[in-house]
Amino acid sequence: MVAIGEAATPRRPRPYPRxxxxxSNLAIVALNTGLLRVVFPATxxxxxxxxxxxxxxxxxxxxxxxxxxxxxxxxxxDLAVYLQHVMxxxxxxxWRVHRMHHADLDFDVSTGARFHPIEIALSMLIKFAxxxxxxxxxxxxxxxxxxxxxxxxxxxxxxxxxxxxxxxLRWLLVTxxxxxxxxxxxxxxxxxxxxxxxxxxxxxxxxxxxxxAAGHDLMxxxxxxxxxxxxxxxxxxxxxxxxxxxxxxxxxEERSMNKRGASYRLMLVVALLAAIGYAVLHRxxxxxxxxxxxxxxxGRLAPIVFVIVYALGTVLFLPGSVMTIGGGAMFGPLWGTLxxxxxxxxxxxxxxxxxxxxxxxxxxxxxxKELGRLMRGVEEEGWRFVALVRLVPLFPFNLVNYxxxxxxxxxxxxxVASFLCMAPGAFAYTYxxxxxxxxxxx
Numbered sequence: 233m234v235a236i237g238e239a240a241t242p243r244r245p246r247p248y249p250r251x252x253x254x255x256s257n258l259a260i261v262a263l264n265t266g267l268l269r270v271v272f273p274a275t276x277x278x279x280x281x282x283x284x285x286x287x288x289x290x291x292x293x294x295x296x297x298x299x300x301x302x303x304x305x306x307x308x309x310d311l312a313v314y315l316q317h318v319m320x321x322x323x324x325x326x327w328r329v330h331r332m333h334h335a336d337l338d339f340d341v342s343t344g345a346r347f348h349p350i351e352i353a354l355s356m357l358i359k360f361a362x363x364x365x366x367x368x369x370x371x372x373x374x375x376x377x378x379x380x381x382x383x384x385x386x387x388x389x390x391x392x393x394x395x396x397x398x399x400x401l402r403w404l405l406v407t408x409x410x411x412x413x414x415x416x417x418x419x420x421x422x423x424x425x426x427x428x429x430x431x432x433x434x435x436x437x438x439x440x441x442x443x444x445a446a447g448h449d450l451m452x453x454x455x456x457x458x459x460x461x462x463x464x465x466x467x468x469x470x471x472x473x474x475x476x477x478x479x480x481x482x483x484x485e486e487r488s489m490n491k492r493g494a495s496y497r498l499m500l501v502v503a504l505l506a507a508i509g510y511a512v513l514h515r516x517x518x519x520x521x522x523x524x525x526x527x528x529x530x531g532r533l534a535p536i537v538f539v540i541v542y543a544l545g546t547v548l549f550l551p552g553s554v555m556t557i558g559g560g561a562m563f564g565p566l567w568g569t570l571x572x573x574x575x576x577x578x579x580x581x582x583x584x585x586x587x588x589x590x591x592x593x594x595x596x597x598x599x600x601k602e603l604g605r606l607m608r609g610v611e612e613e614g615w616r617f618v619a620l621v622r623l624v625p626l627f628p629f630n631l632v633n634y635x636x637x638x639x640x641x642x643x644x645x646x647x648v649a650s651f652l653c654m655a656p657g658a659f660a661y662t663y664x665x666x667x668x669x670x671x672x673x674x
């Protein structure tokens with residue numbers, strides 16, 4: 233329907249014929265569909281069905297009406313997608329993945345499905361975490377998934393809506409004219425209008441921009457880095473996250489730290505501190521036997537859920553030793569080490585990126601002489617310092633992850649050094665859990 237509307241009443245002239253762009257954009261859809269089927273044994277909806285039977289999450293332990301839980305699921309998921317979208321623009325490593333969506337040289341319905349496989353996988357993991365945490369009803373998840381796909385096609389459509397209709401409609405839905413601003417080559421416009429379904433988050437959180445400065449007819453679609461028509465080929469699209477001469481932080485450095493950015497960071501810090509406080513106050517409820525019993529309900533999905541829980545626990549300062557011992561008891565010394573190490577590395581990376589996005593520039597601007605000298609020394613050592621801290625764990629693991637994010641150590645060095653140098657300790661704790669489980673069963 234959207235494609236028919238584009239042909240009947242196009243909003244802008246088409247700079248490239250469909251045959252130049254659509255084969256690659258549709259091929260990426262097929263690739264992503266196959267990836268999800270191979271990598272993930274369940275969809276968000278099927279996971280929600282399992283959660284309803286097993287009584288997972290907040291809604292399954294709260295006396296609320298089912299209709300309210302369904303509506304709350306749709307709203308919470310939409311807010312999560314908005315925040316995820318903001319983070320994919322704000323965090324340099326995530327922007328490298330997401331920019332393939334913005335590198336399209338035109339804006340039409342096929343752009344709405346043009347996402348890198350890495351982004352699709354990360355988005356699925358975030359949805360899994362929301363389903364398990366909220367105890368989201370399957371009907372609510374299904375409604376959200378259908379709405380997200382439909383509105384993504386609609387708001388990327390090159391459709392001309394009557395101006396009065398667009399003005400009223402964008403109070404309820406993200407319209408094509410509203411979202412087209414987000415695909416402008418102008419960085420300040422790219423970092424606005426992040427919503428997909430509901431437009432409220434942009435208005436409430438200060439990221440709403442009414443119109444592009446150049447107007448819809450004259451604005452340039454895309455990003456500066458990939459302007460050649462060769463970039464429309466599938467092979468070049470898939471390699472875009474790993475290409476480019478510009479430093480990975482350029483996109484973030486071009487954004488001014490204005491009042492809207494400060495408000496968003498403050499909101500993120502408050503939410504994170506509240507979640508950490510809640511988790512710390514209830515950390516006595518986390519033990520290896522409880523973890524094994526609860527995760528046993530997931531069957532084949534248990535490793536994926538375990539990795540997600542471990543990663544979130546790392547961000548929220550939950551005791552990693554308990555998680556690691558539980559992983560050894562559930563999955564054995566080899567697979568347990570792999571899942572423990574994966575969860576710990578993902579969690580450490582999330583904490584690192586949160587700290588870097590929220591406070592690294594603030595700390596750098598206000599660091600005194602002594603602190604500045606210390607940070608420069610750490611940054612000069614780079615991966616070697618990370619390796620030392622991981623191999624000789626004298627400092628609290630959860631806290632160090634955030635501290636590293638305040639430095640300018642490269643993310644790639646941090647991730648690789650953490651994964652490799654945490655391996656000995658991960659194996660030791662995992663084996664303790666495995667040996668304890670064997671002793672109990674004998």
